[in-house]
Amino acid sequence: MIRNLIVAAMSILFCIPFVARAADAPVAVTPAKAFFVNIKDGDTVTSPLKIAFGISGMEIAPAGTDKPNTGHFHLLIDTELTDDQKKLPIPKDEQHLHFGKGQTEASIDLKSGKHTLQIVMGDGNHMLHNPPVMSEKITVTVR
Numbered sequence: 001m002i003r004n005l006i007v008a009a010m011s012i013l014f015c016i017p018f019v020a021r022a023a024d025a026p027v028a029v030t031p032a033k034a035f036f037v038n039i040k041d042g043d044t045v046t047s048p049l050k051i052a053f054g055i056s057g058m059e060i061a062p063a064g065t066d067k068p069n070t071g072h073f074h075l076l077i078d079t080e081l082t083d084d085q086k087k088l089p090i091p092k093d094e095q096h097l098h099f100g101k102g103q104t105e106a107s108i109d110l111k112s113g114k115h116t117l118q119i120v121m122g123d124g125n126h127m128l129h130n131p132p133v134m135s136e137k138i139t140v141t142v143r
């Protein structure tokens, strides 16, 4: 009986790589997409706000990684990139937060009121990808 269970468990384990590969295949041809996992446009939130960053169709890698189709998260707060800024490394300041270690979540302090948030992916040199990978710009209200 136990031997049968072990055989069954092992055959399931051996199947997983094939299943995973089949499921991954369509992702590779889909354009990369960045999104907020736990908040959405119009949400009312409290500060500090914990934000989880999501990405599909691209791998997360620390800044400095020189590998195609990888990147790390930047978070724009109450701002957006101008056309000139889009040609340069993404700024790093209090309105342009940078998660160069490959972090996928952050806790940020926000004053009461409305704020816009947008995720922008940076490549190994903090440059936008071609085409750029950005989330929609959402507005949240901090109580």
Ligand SMILES: [Cu+2]
Binding pocket: 063, 072, 073, 074, 090, 098, 099, 100, 122, 125, 126
């Ligand atoms: Cu960066």
